[in-house]
Amino acid sequence: MQRTRWTALLGAAVGTGLLAWFVVRGVEGRGGTMPEVPWLVAVLEAVLAALVLGQAWGVRQYVRGKRPGLSGLRAARTLVLAKAAAWSGSLLLGWYGGQAARALAEVELGTNAARAASAGGAAGGALLLVVAGLLGEWFCRVPPQDDDEDHGPGARAVPEPPPVAP
Structure with missing residues (x-):
């Protein structure tokens, strides 16, 4: 399994952030308002990051x-969990970051300051999730082994296939 590239995560976050910006702008253009992001979102993202780590x-x-x-x-499942945390954190970072940026663009409105703060907190929690996912992937990497060295715990030597008769 390939390690997740931070540039791919950054691209996903920026793309989702732009999408969130335009969604919020469209909702506001039709006279609506986006609901304020609960602070519990940031707390839960931080707890998930701690669990992944x-x-x-x-x-x-x-x-x-x-x-x-x-x-x-379990080790393989943990690696998949870390990869999922990095990707979902990246998408959440873009979504909440886009909402926070849009609310900051029109902060003079009364409710936008509170919306920007709560969405910014959720974006911060999502960033923690991305970092935890990338660190988790790094923790799960196995160093390359030489053929003449002892294989670590849980590793098995692959047996040679039997010779094929002509």
């Missing part, structure tokens, strides 16, 4: 040989 830290200990009882399947 906690799971990835266990895999890091496994790779270093300090936690031999960890399942290889």
Whole structure:
């Protein structure tokens, strides 16, 4: 599995941010207002980031040989979780960042300051989720092994295939 490129995440965040800007602008152009983002969103994103880092830290200990009882399947699932956290955090960063930017563009309106602050807080939580996902992927990487060295915990040597008779 390839590591997630931060440039791809940045592109996704910027694209989603532009989409959010135009969605909010369209809603406001029709006389509506976007609801204020609950502060609980930022808290939940931070908790998810901590959970991803906690799971990835266990895999890091496994790779270093300090936690031999960890399942290889759990390590693979943690890697997928970290990748999903990075991508979903990137999309959420764009969505909430776009809302915050649009609210800041017209902050002179009474409710836009509160909307900008809550959406900015949610964008900050999403950024934590992106960082946790990228760190989690880094924690789950396995160093390359030489053929003559001992394979770490959970690793198996691949047997040679039997010779084929002509």
